[in-house]
Amino acid sequence: MPKVTFREDRCKGCELCVSVCPRKIIVMSEGMNKKGFHYATITDQSKCLACAFCARMCPDAVIEVEK
């Protein structure tokens, strides 16, 4: 099963990953990271395709994808 890992402390909350996810399973958190941004996180890991679109669009290399 694909596994997506977000380094939440590195996220700047730009939402580019949210906009490109074909399964729409990335959401912005209600809480904030230590930099003060609402960070991106994944809701349902089991729906992930491991397409890595989110990781390729992330300007801060926050996301790692395994399959």
Added chain:
Amino acid sequence: MAKVFERPKALADVVTHYCPGCTHGIIHRLVAEAIDDLGILDRTIGVAPVGCAVLAYNYFECDMQEAAHGRAPAVCTGIKRVRPEAIVFSYQGDGDLASIGAGEIVHAAARGENITVIFVNNGIYGMTGGQMAPTTLVGHKTTTSPYGRDPKLQGYPVRIAEMLATLDGPAYIERVAVYTPQLVMKAKQAIKRAFANQVEGKGFSLIEVLSTCPTNWGMAPVDALKRVANEMVPYYPLGVYKDIDAKGEDK
């Protein structure tokens, strides 16, 4: 489990100073991926510009040199001629390369220096607070064109890739964008080829990457990507403008 995607080793494991959603981060990563793929990290020397990417020397694991404003191609020329075995690249924005550095880039290209230039075009001066750049689109409001760029007053935007492609010196010139994951992958191939050309000694390669400036455009990052697609690409068409390896006519 196999890694589908991980942070490239040539990209330093630090937080960048770039604004949220700025595509500089994507372009940095693509350069680092190209360096990793070609296995040239230990002999790569990068030259950082003046502009938003001025701190690029903190973000790559290779040796880096900072250049005076616009002079990165001249510094690259010096490094490459003294250390011909090194892989030398410059990373420059439009305010650096297309404005104060217009002379340096034209002559580095005309000489066909065996270097790689990554040219990041977001049509505005980012670091200094959103002034009009030579590449600012007609009608675009900036702090120094508050009513929108007026060709009668400020002239027309400069198309660097097309301009340099008229010279005989360059080996490879392509314009790419990074507003979708598919285009990011295409941009990666172009950047990798620009580095591979240098490894093979083919000569001057320049990749122009259409980028965003959400902060100074006054847009959300996702909307800024749409602006690249809807407004920038029609004026700055994507494609290969010069390729000495291409069969038949160049575009």
